[in-house]
Amino acid sequence: EAQVTQNPRYLITVTGKKLTVTCSQNMNHEYMSWYRQDPGLGLRQIYYSMNVEVTDKGDVPEGYKVSRKEKRNFPLILESPSPNQTSLYFCASSSRDSGNTIYFGEGSWLTVV
Amino acid sequence: SQKIEQNSEALNIQEGKTATLTCNYTNYSPAYLQWYRQDPGRGPVFLLLIRENEKEKRKERLKVTFDTTLKQSLFHITASQPADSATYLCALDMFSGGYNKLIFGAGTRLAVHP
Numbered sequence: 001e002a003q004v005t006q007n008p009r010y011l012i013t014v015t016g017k018k019l020t021v022t023c024s025q026n027m028n029h030e031y032m033s034w035y036r037q038d039p040g041l042g043l044r045q046i047y048y049s050m051n052v053e054v055t056d057k058g059d060v061p062e063g064y065k066v067s068r069k070e071k072r073n074f075p076l077i078l079e080s081p082s083p084n085q086t087s088l089y090f091c092a093s094s095s096r097d098s099g100n101t102i103y104f105g106e107g108s109w110l111t112v113v
Numbered sequence: 114s115q116k117i118e119q120n121s122e123a124l125n126i127q128e129g130k131t132a133t134l135t136c137n138y139t140n141y142s143p144a145y146l147q148w149y150r151q152d153p154g155r156g157p158v159f160l161l162l163i164r165e166n167e168k169e170k171r172k173e174r175l176k177v178t179f180d181t182t183l184k185q186s187l188f189h190i191t192a193s194q195p196a197d198s199a200t201y202l203c204a205l206d207m208f209s210g211g212y213n214k215l216i217f218g219a220g221t222r223l224a225v226h227p
Contacts, residue, residue: 004156031213040121042202042219043157090156100145100206100213104156 002027006091006105013081013112021076021108023091029103031094032074033058034066036087037107043090049074081112115140117218119203125224126193134188134221136203142181145206145213148188150199151220157202161188193225 004025013019025032033048035058045058049068063085065077074093078085091105118137126132136146145164149157163170163179163186170177176189190197200220207214 035217040219042117043204043215043217045214048214092156094213100147100162101159102147102149102157102215104158106156107154 002103004091004093004103004105006089006108008108009106010109011111013110015082015112016080019078019081019110021078021089021091021110023074023076023105024072025074025091025093025103026072027093027095027098027103028071029093029095029098030071032068033092033094033102034064034074034076035090035092036060037090038087046076046089078110081110083112086111115143115205115207115216117203117205117216119201119218119221121219121221123222123224125226128194128225128227130193132190132193132197132223132225134201134203134223136186136188136218138184138205142184143205144208146177146179146186147204147206147215148175148177148186149202149204149217151202152199160201162206190223193223195225195227198223198225 006023030051034046035043047066049055089108092102094102116139147162148160151157161177163177174191178187200222202220203218204215
């Protein structure tokens, strides 16, 4: 089954404690991206990757890092989380072959206190 | 910068009626426009894509129109059912530099009542 899997699904953490949200896709997609979703603001892109070792900033990259060492994985790193990073995060993947359709993970609820 | 407007108020309709959701955008027209469905606490799921040179696209009970003059897309669900209740997201596909960058609207919540 085609899937984008992210972990953890729910996390409460404290300000400044580094955390990583993992993302893995099994569709051999070249494109992967991270979004955050906040009430009234819609989905906003944080970072994206066009292929292995190729990443670029999206619209709201401040406070985040990513890496793409393997095609299937695209972790999101918060080096020093702050309360304004409390949000619902989605990992997504797509491919030219998927007809521009984006496949989303189930989301990760992150609360920073 | 590109802005997308979807009706922030929930749309309440009776089962069996046609639901119509609106997506308006500013500035230049995208190469494609996509619609997604999102259920509470879940990731968005792709529904339909329409290209800038297409006026209308259908899939079962769903219909999307794309008017580049009005800078508007309409999303219709005919014979609506309570199971259609969800938030519907419009996304502009701004193909740039070999990458399909999507810009999402905030979504419109649809509630279909029996």
